[in-house]
Amino acid sequence: MKVVFIGVGNMGGPMAVNLHHSGQEVIAVDLSEVLREQMRAEGLATAESPLDVCEGAGAVVTMLPHDQAVESVYIQSGLLDHLEEGTLIIDCSTISPSQAKRLHEHGEQAGLAVLDAPVSGGVAGAKAGTLSFICGGTNEAFERAGPILKGMGSNVFRAGNAGAGQIVKIVNNMLLAIQMVGTAEALSFGVDNGIDPKVLSDIMKVSSGQNWCLDKYNPWPDVMTGVPSSNDYQGGFLVKLMQKDLGLAAQLSRASGSSTPMGGLAMSLYDAYARQSDNNANLDFSAIQRLFRGEL
Amino acid sequence: MKVVFIGVGNMGGPMAVNLHHSGQEVIAVDLSEVLREQMRAEGLATAESPLDVCEGAGAVVTMLPHDQAVESVYIQSGLLDHLEEGTLIIDCSTISPSQAKRLHEHGEQAGLAVLDAPVSGGVAGAKAGTLSFICGGTNEAFERAGPILKGMGSNVFRAGNAGAGQIVKIVNNMLLAIQMVGTAEALSFGVDNGIDPKVLSDIMKVSSGQNWCLDKYNPWPDVMTGVPSSNDYQGGFLVKLMQKDLGLAAQLSRASGSSTPMGGLAMSLYDAYARQSDNNANLDFSAIQRLFRGEL
Amino acid sequence: MKVVFIGVGNMGGPMAVNLHHSGQEVIAVDLSEVLREQMRAEGLATAESPLDVCEGAGAVVTMLPHDQAVESVYIQSGLLDHLEEGTLIIDCSTISPSQAKRLHEHGEQAGLAVLDAPVSGGVAGAKAGTLSFICGGTNEAFERAGPILKGMGSNVFRAGNAGAGQIVKIVNNMLLAIQMVGTAEALSFGVDNGIDPKVLSDIMKVSSGQNWCLDKYNPWPDVMTGVPSSNDYQGGFLVKLMQKDLGLAAQLSRASGSSTPMGGLAMSLYDAYARQSDNNANLDFSAIQRLFRGEL
């Protein structure tokens, strides 16, 4: 199937390449000639504007940085009106549920099938083709998107109707932030009282304190190998991206009037940490451990 | 080995019975004749005071409700001085690390081997013999205690030296409280935005939001069977016991000057919830879900 | 001077009447015929649309409920282009700073002088003519607005340039929320420990715990007369309005990346309180006292 893939940066680039290797006919679209050149080097066709190549496309996949980019690419550009009826729209961007719902509405008015499908797994998952997709839309759109999503990732979930993918991603990442800050606080508390961080982690991992951070992403340096905390908090999921997701959670909680005290506090602690040094926002989000250690 | 087991209430009773069945010669000690009678019905010898039966004991095991009871049973009573040199003391109570260290000091002065060994697993784990013991003390004391602890539980961890068992239990339970409140907040937030709580739980369980609560103890009613949330929050680990453990964490954080913002907030939310209705303190701690649902 | 006053509801109505009594030629504009009739009963001229009456106006004053209403009345309607060059725009609505800045930009492009001038003092202050205005805009616009603002209130502050009025109001109200929740928490804490709430309030009022709430708006029932807490928390500044203002603070903190842990927590506690009973959102914001007392 001809798939127009818009936005081939750090995340979108490897996703488009994997999709190409899965057997789809992918055309990579980006305003950046540098990125287009990288895609051509991987064997993909490219274009500067989706309007030039969307004829006959069976699906459009987007990986864009924020609400405004989604608004611009799909709605302000008139792209939705240029697509053939029934074309499948898969937006993998992490954006606000309200923007996602707006895309669903405009797409459905144009006779298209729309799926919001934000991902988790980061750049590493994008490269390895092991991303998870959390989808919102009709069951039919979800079924149709299956072969495309499986070409880029390993787990595909349907969270509900329009916008549900964004909502569940936001809620999951808020809980992740709570657990990361809580785990960092707990490890620091134990070490302050003379406990070895590895012993403490090992016991909590098989006790009621167990969580994903302790299992896969321990924030204390050198407790675990191959994680950002053991590499000066380089790489991984950056503090500034967690701030963005917690900001989406804050915005969503205003719309629904939900009380989110733990998520709100985690956000404020990330905000305070990011402020302490110019570089902190670009560290992995497990670097919040340093806030509790009194390190910059 | 002759083992004097002091404190045979809800937790200590089934522990003593299991220890008896594991082949040890257990003498159950309690001030309550009712509890002693229950122990005799299970085939155990009993006594009202440990001083009457401690001669020749190879080990003393205690399961007591608070610091003051530990102080009274071991130190004020003079029991430590009545035990033969080398006797093994295993205190399974959940108490402050400072009281635990005090017991170690007095015990060691009397030539005894002391282990602090608080448990997790609750009354159900005590009955099933599947408790976890988190121990603090010398490696030698830990090794000697193995056969006794294995007679009452399935997991035995050494957290470090004197008091380390209490510290790790406190830290673990603080993290558990953070995760339970965070999970309840996240589920409520998702439901407010139209997501099904079971779908949300299922996705987060295999994502970075995964934690013990989602896996074993979902706080939303009827997402999981056989947990307190699906039984009107009856039974389980009571709110008031979580308040006690969070209070021990607050006390310990004062001694070490540790910053525990998430744990402190979780405690305040439990305190506010317990205040809302006379019965709330006696519900399972997953009932904090109700605070976010606006239910009493 | 001819002044077009748009939005004459609970707040705007008495403001327009006071402005009329101060000697200005006020034309009250509202979509509601009921409200227009009330204005005519007070001797004001009225109109349904500002476009019908804006010719020759020296100033336009608006009191509108949210961003979208300001966007609609000024920008989408084309009103700005119908006003004579140099007309003074005074927007007294409490809206987001970004919307306020947008109004400034559009107004200045049309050759108008714009002031954002949100108020504090509530309906009582609006009726008594004792409102405070916190203004953002050029010094010239601020000077020109003086006579009009003094016709409706007693205190007029210039906070800075475009949007500064909204920003300072938001920051002030966030601090107010922190202090109200903090005061309620402190009073409850003291009473729990046997202290009389009036004695406690009297001592803190002349100590370092002093704040506006203790002085003017004690949240504990019957400590002070003539305040909502002594009248079942009826009237005053409603919980839902504080939630709105804290939502604006949350939104603004996302734009600036500011860490606002205390403000965020106050918001979450108001959100939790509002959820507990259908009526809570319509009580005065000092009713947060009840959250700490375990009352619905």
Place this chain on the structure above:
Amino acid sequence: MKVVFIGVGNMGGPMAVNLHHSGQEVIAVDLSEVLREQMRAEGLATAESPLDVCEGAGAVVTMLPHDQAVESVYIQSGLLDHLEEGTLIIDCSTISPSQAKRLHEHGEQAGLAVLDAPVSGGVAGAKAGTLSFICGGTNEAFERAGPILKGMGSNVFRAGNAGAGQIVKIVNNMLLAIQMVGTAEALSFGVDNGIDPKVLSDIMKVSSGQNWCLDKYNPWPDVMTGVPSSNDYQGGFLVKLMQKDLGLAAQLSRASGSSTPMGGLAMSLYDAYARQSDNNANLDFSAIQRLFRGEL
């Protein structure tokens, strides 16, 4: 009247001197010969032990650093039993209410009149004789203490019965911490959004955001003269002393089961700030402003 004043350090020293100048016959007691020498230089009689000089004393005044010192000086030493019946005990230390109540009980058993009378006003107030005393005890003891307290301070409050002075001081200081952190957070938030800190402070001081910090102790550098924030946060009320008082609040809230989310969060933020640099604990408590500015 002969008054034995025990503990003449930074606070107690100037208090004893002022009391001496007010006409009382003060004997300054301290273990430190250096401090006794300073007192003799001011014209006071001195002693190393209160037991040597308590005969004929009408009152004993103490200014000690913590619970254990109060326990030691009054109870373990046997001092209470050496005093004549009816002697007035005034303990100005800031200690736990439970320790204060213990002193009341032991004192009353010995036929003495006891008052807990913690102070506010700091070293500056001690020197200037402008301290405030917040007292707990019988009305009779309070009346008798009046002339002595007036010799050292300007405000004297009776908060209630035994321990009430300590409780009200703790509650007041918890609210102070909430307001200081809240004020620092609000100022930083405004400045992040382009508002001048002095303009913001001036507006909030006359609005509903008003509090003691804005009036007397602005945490933003150079908004106010003669306060620690304008002197690199030197002097004043140290971070470590606020941590001590917030620790007493945390301990008291455990005893009463009170929910103190804002106070708990303020404590955690002070704890985190104190950890960031070796010197932070010795800065004035308004230095929490730096946490929000991303400064060490």
